[in-house]
Amino acid sequence: MKKAEAIQIARDNGIHLSSQNTTFASxxxxxxxxxxxxxxxxxxxxxxxxxxxxxxxxxxxxPGGSLNEKDFRIKGGKQIDIELSSSKYSFLIDVKSGGSKINFSGFVVAKLAIK
Structure with a gap:
């Protein structure tokens, strides 16, 4: 799946987002x-x-301002580098070396079936 397709699925389910405020990962x-x-x-x-x-x-x-860059590994001085686990024992926890193990499960607003 590509980012544009994922954005369209979210929009089709009433989630208002744009390419500029969205990050996509497979x-x-x-x-x-x-x-x-x-x-x-x-x-x-x-x-x-x-x-x-x-x-x-x-x-x-x-939400804007809810994450602090000090809690993450910085890549190339310009990007927050996040590695979210898909394992059932650490699901949606940032497991990147140098990160603070932030759990992103509280930020989940929807789980949408992919057809």
Whole structure:
């Protein structure tokens, strides 16, 4: 699935988002994670994260200012580097080395079936 298709599925289900405020990731089955990079300058604005796990699209809504860049590994000085676990024992927890193990499950606003 591509980002544009994921955005359309979310919109079709009443979630109002745009390409500019949305980050998309497909699951990496080799490591059971979703890799996400968010530009530091966008962390203070509202953000949607769309996670494709092949059977459903998990929609996370991050209110502006609710995350602190100090809690994450910074990639290249410009991007927040997040690695969300898809394992059932650490589901949606940032397991990236250097991160603070933030649990993103509280940001989930929808789980949408993928047809």
């Amino acid at each position: 699951i990496n089955l080799a490591k059971n994670v979703w890799w996400i990079n968010i530009p530091k300058n966008r962390l203070h604005n509202e953000r949607y994260i769309l996670l494709d796990n092949k059977s459903e699209l998990i929609v996370c809504y991050i």
